[in-house]
Amino acid sequence: xxxxxxxxxxxxxxxxxxxxxxxxxxxxxxxxxxxxxxxxxxxxxxxxxxxxxxxxxxxxxxxxxxxxxxxxxxxxxxxxxxxxxxxxxxxxxxxxxxxxxxxxxxxxxxxxxxxxxxxxxxxxxxxxxxxxxxxxxxxxxxxxxxxxxxxxxxxxxxxxxxxxxxxxxxxxxxxxxxxxxxxxxxxxxxxxxxxxxxxxxxxxxxxxxxxxxxxxxxxxxxxxxxxxxxxxxxxxxxxxxxxxxxxxxxxxxxxxxxxxxxxxxxxxxxxxxxxxxxxxxxxxxxxxxxxxxxxxxxxxxxxxxxxxxxxxxxxxxxxxxxxxxxxxxxxxxxxxxxxxxxxxxxxxxxxxxxxxxxxxxxxxxxxxxxxxxxxxxxxxxxxxxxxxxxxxxxxxxxxxxxxxxxxxxxxxxxxxxxxxxxxxxxxxxxxxxxxxxxxxxxxxxxxxxxx
Numbered sequence: 001x002x003x004x005x006x007x008x009x010x011x012x013x014x015x016x017x018x019x020x021x022x023x024x025x026x027x028x029x030x031x032x033x034x035x036x037x038x039x040x041x042x043x044x045x046x047x048x049x050x051x052x053x054x055x056x057x058x059x060x061x062x063x064x065x066x067x068x069x070x071x072x073x074x075x076x077x078x079x080x081x082x083x084x085x086x087x088x089x090x091x092x093x094x095x096x097x098x099x100x101x102x103x104x105x106x107x108x109x110x111x112x113x114x115x116x117x118x119x120x121x122x123x124x125x126x127x128x129x130x131x132x133x134x135x136x137x138x139x140x141x142x143x144x145x146x147x148x149x150x151x152x153x154x155x156x157x158x159x160x161x162x163x164x165x166x167x168x169x170x171x172x173x174x175x176x177x178x179x180x181x182x183x184x185x186x187x188x189x190x191x192x193x194x195x196x197x198x199x200x201x202x203x204x205x206x207x208x209x210x211x212x213x214x215x216x217x218x219x220x221x222x223x224x225x226x227x228x229x230x231x232x233x234x235x236x237x238x239x240x241x242x243x244x245x246x247x248x249x250x251x252x253x254x255x256x257x258x259x260x261x262x263x264x265x266x267x268x269x270x271x272x273x274x275x276x277x278x279x280x281x282x283x284x285x286x287x288x289x290x291x292x293x294x295x296x297x298x299x300x301x302x303x304x305x306x307x308x309x310x311x312x313x314x315x316x317x318x319x320x321x322x323x324x325x326x327x328x329x330x331x332x333x334x335x336x337x338x339x340x341x342x343x344x345x346x347x348x349x350x351x352x353x354x355x356x357x358x359x360x361x362x363x364x365x366x367x368x369x370x371x372x373x374x375x376x377x378x379x380x381x382x383x384x385x386x387x388x389x390x391x392x393x394x395x396x397x398x399x400x401x402x403x404x405x406x407x408x409x410x411x412x413x414x415x416x417x418x419x420x421x422x423x424x425x426x427x428x429x430x431x432x433x434x435x436x437x438x439x440x441x442x443x444x445x446x447x448x449x450x451x
Contacts, residue, residue, distance in 0.1 A: 009142050011078040015086070015100070021048060023086050024065060027102045031078035037071050043104060054354055054361060055090060061098035061133070062123045063088065064360070066116060068107045068353075075115065076104040081141065083133060098133045099123065113358040113382075114301070120360030121228075122148060168262060168271040173204055176260035179276050182253055183207050183224070187239060187263030189231055190271055207252065209243040225252055228304075230311040235445075236273045237263045242307060242443045244279060245434070248293055249300040255280050283441070293436065295330035295419045297380035303329060303421065305357050306378065307432070307443070309366050310423050314430040314444060318367060324427030326375040326407050331419040332385055335377060338417055342374045343388040356382040375410070375422075393417040400440070411435045 011031045017023040024047050025040075032038040046067040050056065056065045078101075085096025101119055105112050123129050128148050135141035176184050188210040208223045211231055227246050229239040240261060247253045261275045283293065294300065306327050317323055328335055346369055347355045356362065357378060366376065366384070374388035391410040394417075400408055404426075411422035416438040424433045432444045 006075045006077040007079070007142075007146065009139070011076075012138055012142055012145070013078075013080050014138065015080040015082040017082075017086065018084065019087055020051065020063075020065075020097070020100075023080055023082065023097075023100055024048070024102065027078040027080050027100065031076055031102070032104070035071070035073075035076070038069070038076075038104070043067060043069065047102070053350075056361060057088060057091070057097070058120055058123060058360065060123060060126055060129045061085070061096060062101065062129060063097050063099070064101045064103065064116065064119060064123075066103040066105065068105045068109075068112065070108075071104070071106050074106050074109050078102045078104075079145070081133065081135075081138075099129065113353065113356055117358060117360050165271055168274065172260055172262045172274050175274055175276060176204055179258055179260065181260040181276065182257035183259055185209060185243060185247075185259050185261045185277075186223075187237055187243075187261065189239075189266045190264035191267075191269050207243075207247060209239050225250075228308070230308055230315065231266060236265060237261060237275060238266075238444070240275075240277070241282070241441070242311070244277065244282060245293075245441075245443070246300070246304055246307070248279070248283070249303055251300075253279060255283065295380065295421060297419075298330040298421065299381060301358060302378070302380060302382040305382065306423055307434075309357070309363060310425050310432050311444065312363070313367060313370055314425050314432050317430075318370060322427050322430055323370050323425065324407055325370045325425040326391075326411055327378060327423045328375050328389075328391070328411075328414055329378045329421045329423070330380045332377060332379045334418040335414060335420055336385070338393040338414060339375070339377065339386075339389040339391055341386065341388060342390050343372055345386045345388070346372075347384050347386060352383045355384045357384055358382045370425075375414075408433065408435075408440070412438050412440065 013026065013030050015023045015026055017026055021044070024044055028040045028043055032040055032043065046069065047065045050067060051065060057063045080100040080102070082098055082100075085098055086100070088097050101123070103116065103119065105115070131144050132141055135144055172184060175181070183205040185207045186209065188208050205224045208226045209229050210226065211228065227243050229243045229246060231238050244253070244259065248255070253259065257279050259277045259279065261277055262271055263273050264271045294303065306329055310325060310327060313323055313325055353359065357366065362384070369387045372388040374390050376387050377385045377389050379385060391414050393410070393413040400412060408424050411424045412435050414420060415422045415435040422435045424435070426433070431442060434441045434443055
């Protein structure tokens with residue numbers, strides 16, 4: 001998704017208003033006046049109605065108001081900056097909005113949630129947000145924004161070209177060729193800056209694994225794909241299993257492939273590890289003779305988002321305390337016959353797009369409701385059907401390892417009774433575990449506590 005093609009310089013303005021309604025009016029005046037099929041008052045009403053239903057504040061002084069209407073173009077994107085700050089209900093007394101990214105989308109745009117998510121990822125880095133707010137003039141703001149949309153490509157490459165790194169890259173390519181590896185998987189969080197794969201691996205297919213990829217960075221850095229996988233720890237290759245799982249569900253690699261993985265300690269600016277992974281052996285027990293790791297109705301990006309939210313909860317906990325959780329994804333019609341509500345469903349009555357886990361505004365909602373006992377039930381297209389659901393599926397044939405409790409037992413049982421994937425966060429060890437057909441796959445190591 002190339003977000004920068006929707007951004008034009010004349011739709012970036014300095015705001016004079018000190019309240020949200022006035023700021024949105026300014027943005028609409030400067031962005032829709034040339035479009036005869038768009039009505040400013042109708043758009044303003046729609047934007048404010050959504051704001052009353054669910055906040056679009058992302059944190060760090062950034063809001064992302066959005067609305068869908070029938071129009072002749074896919075998207076209209078306008079950005080306003082307020083250096084003095086805009087008042088917003090629900091924020092702390094001293095907190096203000098300094099950036100408003102307004103998105104108007106055609107009601108038939110299929111990648112609407114992906115565009116929202118890409119914009120939200122862009123403004124999660126405090127340094128980048130501050131660089132926009134503090135830009136001396138709007139031309140500089142625009143340049144920094146477009147550069148930032150390049151993500152990793154925009155950051156200065158800090159790959160230390162020392163003797164060990166050169167040796168590791170050279171030997172990794174030799175190992176990959178000698179072992180018949182389908183790709184080299186590079187764990188980029190070992191480096192503070194970007195990595196230019198094309199310089200080091202020649203024609204070998206390369207896949208970058210990182211916490212914070214930028215939009216379209218793969219086109220400029222020589223990587224075939226970039227996978228966003230949250231690191232659970234600073235250990236070498238901590239993202240390995242999750243990265244291979246995501247690559248499998250996306251169809252980037254096959255079950256019969258081998259991968260050459262290159263990594264090092266996070267932030268060390270030094271590669272020191274080369275590992276060859278046989279995908280079939282790594283996931284053999286999980287497949288149990290089947291080739292469909294992903295249920296038929298589950299989109300790969302939905303599973304990725306669930307894994308990301310689960311890992312965030314495992315890493316961060318909630319309000320300083322460890323939390324457990326259970327997510328059941330896919331085959332919802334059958335799953336719903338095997339559950340009952342423990343509490344009133346907090347997602348009942350909301351539009352499907354507002355409760356889709358692909359929406360960036362759902363992250364905090366999911367995390368907030370993680371304190372409720374029971375499972376999140378999520379459709380294969382990402383729509384969250386319910387929270388606080390008690391699973392009543394029985395499974396008498398699977399013996400789980402000692403130390404696992406009722407949450408893991410329920411996850412295993414529902415994955416046997418239906419064609420779903422279940423993901424568990426352990427409240428005691430913060431371990432994230434995936435279940436498919438009753439078989440468990442730990443995706444992260446155990447921890448004693450969440451910091």
